[in-house]
Amino acid sequence: MSTKTRFPADRGLTARMLTTVFLLGLLYALFVTVLFLVGLKLVFILVIAFVLLFVQYFYSDRIALYSMKGKIVTREQAPKLHAVVDRLCALANMPKPQVAIADVDMPNAFATGRDQKHAVVCVTTGILRRLDESELEAVLAHELSHVAHRDVAVMTIASFLGILAGLLTRVLAYAGLFGGFGGGGNRSRGGGGGGGQLALLELGMLAFSALIYAISFVLIRTLSRYRELAADRSGAILIGQPRLLAQALVKVSGEMSRVPTRDLRAAEHFNAFFFAPAFAKGVSLSSLFSTHPTLERRLAQLTELEAQMGRAA
Amino acid sequence: MKLFDVLLGRTKPAQPNLDHLFGLPGAEITLEASLGLKPTGQAGVCFKPATGQQFAQTTTEVEQLLDLGEGVKIHEESDSYGYRWAVIEDSDFGDLINEVHVVNTTLEDHGWGPQLLCSVFGFAPIPGGASDPAGSTGAPKVAGTYLVYLYKRGSFYPFVPLPAAEKRDSDRERLLKVTLATDLAMEPDLERWFPLWGLPVH
Numbered sequence: 001m002s003t004k005t006r007f008p009a010d011r012g013l014t015a016r017m018l019t020t021v022f023l024l025g026l027l028y029a030l031f032v033t034v035l036f037l038v039g040l041k042l043v044f045i046l047v048i049a050f051v052l053l054f055v056q057y058f059y060s061d062r063i064a065l066y067s068m069k070g071k072i073v074t075r076e077q078a079p080k081l082h083a084v085v086d087r088l089c090a091l092a093n094m095p096k097p098q099v100a101i102a103d104v105d106m107p108n109a110f111a112t113g114r115d116q117k118h119a120v121v122c123v124t125t126g127i128l129r130r131l132d133e134s135e136l137e138a139v140l141a142h143e144l145s146h147v148a149h150r151d152v153a154v155m156t157i158a159s160f161l162g163i164l165a166g167l168l169t170r171v172l173a174y175a176g177l178f179g180g181f182g183g184g185g186n187r188s189r190g191g192g193g194g195g196g197q198l199a200l201l202e203l204g205m206l207a208f209s210a211l212i213y214a215i216s217f218v219l220i221r222t223l224s225r226y227r228e229l230a231a232d233r234s235g236a237i238l239i240g241q242p243r244l245l246a247q248a249l250v251k252v253s254g255e256m257s258r259v260p261t262r263d264l265r266a267a268e269h270f271n272a273f274f275f276a277p278a279f280a281k282g283v284s285l286s287s288l289f290s291t292h293p294t295l296e297r298r299l300a301q302l303t304e305l306e307a308q309m310g311r312a313a
Numbered sequence: 314m315k316l317f318d319v320l321l322g323r324t325k326p327a328q329p330n331l332d333h334l335f336g337l338p339g340a341e342i343t344l345e346a347s348l349g350l351k352p353t354g355q356a357g358v359c360f361k362p363a364t365g366q367q368f369a370q371t372t373t374e375v376e377q378l379l380d381l382g383e384g385v386k387i388h389e390e391s392d393s394y395g396y397r398w399a400v401i402e403d404s405d406f407g408d409l410i411n412e413v414h415v416v417n418t419t420l421e422d423h424g425w426g427p428q429l430l431c432s433v434f435g436f437a438p439i440p441g442g443a444s445d446p447a448g449s450t451g452a453p454k455v456a457g458t459y460l461v462y463l464y465k466r467g468s469f470y471p472f473v474p475l476p477a478a479e480k481r482d483s484d485r486e487r488l489l490k491v492t493l494a495t496d497l498a499m500e501p502d503l504e505r506w507f508p509l510w511g512l513p514v515h
Contacts, residue, residue, distance in 0.1 A: 014321050021320055079479065086507035087394060091361060091430055093327035093465035096504050134395050149322040230322035237326055240363030240428055310365035 013233070017226040021158075024219045028161045031212045035168075045171060049164040056156045061120050064112035070102035070122040081128075084137050085121065085144070092238055094148055097121045101128070107252045111143040112152050119147040127252065134241075135248035142235035142245060149234070151227050159220050165213035172206040225293045232298055233305065242305040246298075253295050326427035330467035331417050333498050337410050337434065340460070340469075340496040344436060347492055350458055352406045353435035357514035358399040358416045359392075361428045371423045375399065375416050385412055390513040396430060398513050409434075417464075429464040433472075433514050436460065457515060458489070460497075461506075468500035469493070472509055479510050 056063070064070075075082045081099055089096045097111070097119035107127040113119035121143045123136070131139065146152070236242035292298075318324065344350040362368060372389070379387045379401065386402040399416050403409040413432050420429060436458040459472040471489035473482040486506070490499050500506060 014323070017321050083394060083507070083510075086505075087396065087430060090463055090465060090505065090507065091327070091427070092324070095502070133393075137395060145324065148324045150319045151322065154319065154322070227322045234324050237427075240361050240368075243364060306364060309363055310367060 013226060013229055017223065017230070020219055020223045020226060024158055024161065024216065024223065027212060027216055027219065031161065031165060031209075034208060045164070045168055049160065049167055052163050052167075053156065053160045056159075057114055057153065060152050060156060061113040061118050064110065065100055065102075065120060065122060068102045068110065068122060068124075069104065070100040070120070072098050072100045072120070080133075081123070084133070084140055088137065088141055088144055088238065092144060092148065094144065097144070097147055101125060105129075107131070109139050109143050111146040113147070114153045114156070115150060116147055121147065130251060131248055134244050135251065138235065138239055138241070138245035138248045139252075141238045142231050145231040145234035145238065146227075149227065149230060151231065154227070155220070155224060158223055159216075161216045162213060162220055165209045165216060168209040169206060169213055172202055172209065228292050229298065229301055232301060236302055236305050240309070242302040242309070246302040246306075249295060249298055249302075327465040329417065329421060329426045329429045329464035331414065331421070331464070333467050333469070334410055334414055334417075334432075334462060336497045337460075338407060340493050341406055343492060343496050344489075345439070348489070349439050350436040351439050352409070353437045353457075353515055354402055354404045354406070354409065355435045355514050356401050356403075356409050356413050356432060357512065358401070358413055358432045359396050359430045359509075359512075360399075360420065360425070361395070361430060362397045363425065363428055367423070368425060368428075371420060371425060372397075372399075374423075375419045378415055378419060379412055382408070382412065384408070387412075392511065392513065400513050426464075431464060431509075432462045433509065433512060434460045434462075435514050437515075458485075459509070459512070459514070460489075460493075461509065463500060463505065466500060466505065467498060469497045470500040470506040472506070474508070474510065479508070481508055 065072075073081070078099065078101060081101070085096060085099055095116050097113065097116070098121070100120050100122035102122055102124045104124040105126040106124055107130045109121070109123040109127055111119060111121050121140060123139070127139065128136065232245060236245045239245070341352060362372075376387055376389070376399075379385055382403075384403055384405065385408065388400055390398045390400060392398060401409060401412050401416070403412055413434075417429060417432070420426060438458075456474045456476045459474075461470050461472050462468075463470070471486045471493075473485045473489070474480070475482055493499060
């Protein structure tokens with residue numbers, strides 16, 4: 001059987017993504033090693049972090065749907081939408097995810113769920129109203145590519161380091177605020193000689209965790225942007241018409257800046273207070289700007305793909 | 314390799330599997346013997362058109378190839394989902410299968426294999442036959458009987474739409490699945506038996 005394809009792999013994107021994954025892994029290893037060497041009583045924190053990861057990993061579909069107020073729709077309720085997803089899944093040879101609609105006027109779409117069996121693809125009524133059928137199909141192809149790439153699982157696991165470091169930063173900060181750094185305050189009842197050393201160690205750990213948190217945050221965002229580009233690419237190849245995805249992006253982005261956004265951007269501000277960046281939301285089309293490449297970058301890639309289609313194989 | 318693909322966020326476009334189409338002549342015999350159905354002589358190849366001159370040239374080439382054959386008619390139609398259909402008519406079922414195969418391989422040879430969605434073969438009751446659903450009442454109960462071939466899965470499923478808007482005869486479809494199980498690779502995942510309302514094949 002021939003496996004002819006008109007699209008060579010994008011080696012640049014692959015290399016950049018691999019580098020980011022490698023750096024995250026390196027950072028993770030460094031962090032765990034230091035924790036281990038310092039020997040703080042970290043079992044408790046590790047357990048909490050694992051529980052959080054577990055919840056995000058296994059309930060990402062429900063969390064995301066709940067936070068976006070998305071409702072699963074049956075074939076009878078949304079025959080057109082189902083028909084489009086049916087055909088795209090048959091083209092891509094993947095199991096069909098559940099289909100949901102969120103009654104939100106903001107034009108957006110997201111895919112969630114840890115693997116193909118638990119995947120949900122959700123569109124808002126806002127995007128249904130603004131895009132024509134072929135543009136909507138392009139958006140769905142992008143979201144289905146997220147499902148095929150298992151982006152929710154990858155991003156959840158990648159953000160585990162963020163959860164861990166963020167949690168530790170907070171625990172240490174609170175310990176410092178309320179407990180005083182190992183005595184030395186007004187009411188030092190019996191800190192003893194070891195107090196000063198312990199305080200220094202805790203301060204050092206606080207600074208170190210905060211630094212790790214900051215670096216991992218940037219790396220995770222970078223990874224997220226590369227995965228968006230990868231989903232754009234696969235989605236555009238799937239429908240065979242990169243131009244349509246570009247059109248949909250322009251339309252949605254234009255609308256996004258005009259709509260007074262409250263809910264989604266508020267969620268992003270809350271990221272500072274959440275234990276982890278709000279990746280449990282799933283991978284959305286264009287809501288959290290910093291997790292997405294710029295529109296120019298995405299359009300440039302699609303234009304290049306469009307040009308490739310015209311060239312001889 | 315799978316893990317690597319997940320880490321790197323990429324998928325390879327799914328390539329079609331064309332081999333199972335040649336199980337159809339056996340299915341034809343079974344359908345006629347046990348359900349009194351015979352081919353209508355129409356088939357459709359459904360594909361997602363891609364942009365660019367290259368794709369347009371390929372489809373023109375397909376039409377020219379088939380026009381060389383005798384007793385075959387081909388025309389193209391677009392459906393409301395943005396897919397194109399090459400509708401082929403040939404009264405000889407064996408020839409019809411070959412012609413569908415020509416369309417497939419031509420697209421595949423030019424690198425458009427991933428664009429293939431499905432192909433559809435139409436069947437109808439033998440007039441006055443024992444199991445002709447129209448036989449006693451006069452009005453046809455079903456709007457058509459189709460066998461749909463999913464390229465990417467290499468499997469078939471039956472599609473029996475009812476004359477009423479967007480309803481299908483699931484009992485009849487299940488009967489067809491059981492009847493054809495030995496002749497054809499039937500799609501086990503019922504989620505993938507998607508309806509093809511308003512398809513341009515009879």
